[in-house]
Amino acid sequence: MSELIIENLAKHFGDVRAIDGISLTVADGEFLTLLGPSGCGKSTTLFAIAGLDTPTGGVIRVGNQTFFDGDRGILVPPEKRNCGLVFQSYALWPHMTVMDNLAFPLRIRKVGAAERQRRIMSALELVEMDRYAKRYPHELSGGQQQRVALARTLVFEPSLLLLDEPLSNLDAKLRIRARNWLKELQKRLNITTIYVTHDQIEALAMSDRIAVMNKGSVVQLASPQEVYTRPSGAFVADFIGSSNFLRGRMKHRNSDGGAEVILEGGLQIRTIWAPEVQEGSDVLVAVRPEHIRLAAARPAANDTNLLTGRITGRSYLGARYQYALEAGGTSIAAETEDSLDRPEVYATFEPEHAVVVLP
Amino acid sequence: MASIPMPTLSGGDDRFSRALIIQSLMSVATVILVAAPLAPILWQSLVDRPLYEAGGLFTMDNYARLFGDAGFYDVIWNSALLALSTTLVAGVLGVAFAIFLERTNLPGRRILRSLALWPMYISQLVIAFSWFMMYGPSGYVTLLSQQWFGSALWNLYSIPGMAVVAGTGLAPLVYLFCASSAKRIDATLEDAGRMMGAGSLRVIWSISIPLMRPAIIYSALLTFISSLEMLSVPLVFGRPVGLEFFTTYLYSQGLGGITPDYGLLGAAAAVLLAIISLLLVLQGLLLRKAGRFVTVKGKAQRQKLADLGPARWPLFAFFLVYNIAILAIPLAGIALRSVTTFLTPLMAPFDLLTTQNFTLIFAYPAYVRSITNSLLISALGGAIATAFVALVTLVVHRSEFRWRRQLEYVALYPRAIPGIVAGIGLFWAMLLLPVVNLLHGTIWILVLAFTMRSIPTAFGAISPALLQIGQELDKSARSCGADWWTTSRMIVLPLLKPAIFGAYVLLFLSFLKEYSSAVFLFSPGSEIIGTTMLSFWANGDTGPVAALSVIQLVITALFVFVARLLLRSHQDV
Secondary structure (H helix, E strand, O other): OOOEEEEEEEEEEOOEEEEEEEEEEEOOOOEEEEEOOOOOOHHHHHHHHHOOOOOOEEEEEEOOEEEEEOOOOEEOOHHHOOEEEEOOOOOOOOOOOHHHHHHHHHHHOOOOHHHHHHHHHHHHHHOOOHHHOOOOHHHOOHHHHHHHHHHHHHOOOOOEEEEEOOOOOOOHHHHHHHHHHHHHHHHHHOOOEEEEEOOHHHHHHHOOEEEEEEOOEEEEEEOHHHHHHOOOOHHHHHHOOOOEEEEEEEEEEOOOOEEEEEEOOOOEEEEEOOOOOOOOOEEEEEEOHHHOEEEOOOOOOOOOEEEEEEEEEEEEOOOOEEEEEEEOOEEEEEEEOOOOOOOEEEEEEOHHHOEEEOO | OOOOOOOOOOOOOHHHOHHHHHHHHHHHHHHHHHHHHHHHHHHHHOEOOOOOOOOOOEOOHHHHHHHHOHHHHHHHHHHHHHHHHHHHHHHHHHHHHHHHHHHEOOOOHHHHHHHHHHHHHOOHHHHHHHHHHHHOOOOHHHHHHHHHHOOOOOOOOOHHHHHHHHHHHHHHHHHHHHHHHHHHOOHHHHHHHHHOOOOHHHHHHHHHHHHOHHHHHHHHHHHHHHHHHOOHHHHHHHHHHOOOOHHHHHHHHHHOOOOOOHHHHHHHHHHHHHHHHHHHHHHHHHHHOHHHHOOOOOOOOOOOOEOOHHHHHHHHHHHHHHHHHHHHHHHHHHHHHHOEOOOOOOOOHHHHEOOHHHHHHHHOHHHHHHHHHHHHHHHHHHHHHHHHHHHHHHHHHOOOOOOHHHHHHHHHHHHHOOHHHHHHHHHHHHHHOHHHHOOOOOOHHHHHHHHHHHHHHHHHHHHHHHHHOOHHHHHHHHHOOOOHHHHHHHHHHHHOHHHHHHHHHHHHHHHHHOOOOOOOOOOOOOOOHHHHHHHHHHOOOHHHHHHHHHHHHHHHHHHHHHHHHHHHHOOOO
8 A cells, every 4th residue: 555665765965965875664554753953854855755856866665656766767756656745834825725726636637626626625624624715825824724735735635645844833832733633633544644843742742653863864763652762872862852961881781671881980870771782882871851850868778870969050941940960070951840959969860761872 | 535536647758748848848949049140140250151152161261351450440449448438327327326316315216216217118229319319419409508608518429428328328227236236235234334433425435335346246247238239329429420339330241231241240240249258257257256245134124324414405406407418308309309390499399390200100001010010029029038938937947957057048148149149140040041031021030039139138037036936836736746837837837927027028118129139130021110210310311210219108108107007906916
């Protein structure tokens, strides 16, 4: 059906590698997000799938149709790919009404007038915009335009739904609502979807899987939970949420899936084992600020990791405080609801929140 | 959601897609159009006999004869001197207009701004004739000044005199480019100068004008080229006293003798082409580093007008007198001449009133035809040319066509082809190619020549608007299943309508004014207003010339009026 397969996709401009050998398989009906900072190649990849950007090598296949094959010289033009692409700016044609915008792809497919009308109305009902069929795009709000753009894409039943940061132009509250609504709609239609965003919260909330990209490569491809709790490297650990990095050396692996790391100051802590790390090699231990608990008094000794530190700064975030600590020669950020007065504090975190990554 | 399956898009051979066919056809047509006048000229300049004769042998003799002729050096010297002094006049006036009309609180700026552009709407031929009738050696105003001061204070039969006629006519060009640059100067840059103790005038001189440098360089070279290409002023004011220029040289070499010297004509035309091409290259090189003059950053721009203080009234008076002298008097003069038998300060014009100038024109089919031909060429030819260039612009800016960058160079090259050279070249193309010769005696050869000459103008009018239309609008149409042509036809061209209409207005007016490429191409049946005026002028019949000028001016005024109305009511398109 509409399984998307990308093999070794590359886009080079001379020495610059906008996409550097990406391979992905997206299952039928799956919601996959390409997540990364600007310039990581996520939009280039999306446009390469749509046919609006020509890669320099690799293969793109949907079902049994090859869209692009660098070696065999196959390049299907965008109009023959049957991909539905929603642009960041929505790209609604300003000289056409909502109705005419939706009719355009159907006219090209020579759908009869009655059937066209039926399909347009059902697509508009799907996005709850059926009352606005006669309006022009400039008469709609941003959120409404975004829905119409989606309806225009869905009306011709594309084999793939490609979304390029479709929510980034909405205000914060609307974005959260649109996010839930879009996710629910995607599941209902069971349409294979590639979603491009730089917003980690959107990616975590909506995706079946996330492909985290950096500098033209996919650095981690996993479920949202796994990307968050088991980042594959320092880049992912810091880009998704944020992380403190403690420098140390892997001492040995425990039988229970844990490991022991000796930090630079000599303190030994317990962490999760990372299969790619050798015993004895230099590592970073990533700990998220929200996983660090602070206390003024020394907690009772138990299995948690314990650091002693000094508070060097504090900012009020509304619901919580964020503290900057100095612990063992490293600065650490930690978040807590408590207001701490004395500079000396004890910071504790669970071994399962201490992720070992290669520096 | 569907009960009936969605029809799939039929595949097709991508190698010969509709898009590629249209793009290739447009490119080939552009190349042929631009090459049609050039190739015969270059060929003729290098063979030893007229190009229609078989067995031509390669020779450099034509160039040797051209540069062996002492008169040709006079031609080069005169042309350079006239172009330089015209550029100086137009440059000083244009920059002053830009500064005073855009950046100061001069009274009556709005009206003065539109007056400053008027000479652009008027044919250079009409400008030359009307100046001749008023300020020429026996012109009305010249004779008046002789009565009052004893002798004429000016002599238009001289290079400085011609530079004033041509320079005031070309000043709008400089003003147009410098005005948009002057408007974009960020006032904070000027305020910074004022904070450091510079006075208003000092700031204009040391900060504002240097910031306009790219626009000044660009428009100065454009003026220089335009005055090299100009035929009307040299013809009217230079030839009577034996001053020869490039264009009059080509004109007399080509039309003067019974059998023109083809080789010499070809070589002279090729030299003029080479000079102008070099100037365009120079223009590109000078503006390559224009980045340091970028004054536009984002949208928020503060605009402040310099206060001229009490000097504003004398300056206003100057602008008023200027417009009366260069616009009102010549135009009133030519209008008066068209309804009188004679125009002299010695007799009251009301005693000489007549309608015979107009009745003469409307009595002869050939004269009437020159008016209907002009209208047809402007209205229909202008529309065809606009459609053609709009498509070329689409191929250049909005396609995956392999040679689109090269196409842009070809499309912009006609800037380097003077009208008279284009006329000679196409005339020879008619002699050489039977296909082109089919157009002989029809207005279509003129439409072809005018279209070729106007590609850069229309391209320049449409391109900025096209670049402002977001790429994602066509990209989304493509991903909806529309091919390049459907996307262009249903999305891009409809959005481009205002710019296309603007380009049509420009082309209508320039086709109406154009004459220099027509002098070699017209023949009985395909006369236009310009060529008919030139033949009346050659016979010394200034009355019908004035009548035709008035007719052309009235058509221009009506067209501009209607176009403005349409533009205003369709602002939302």
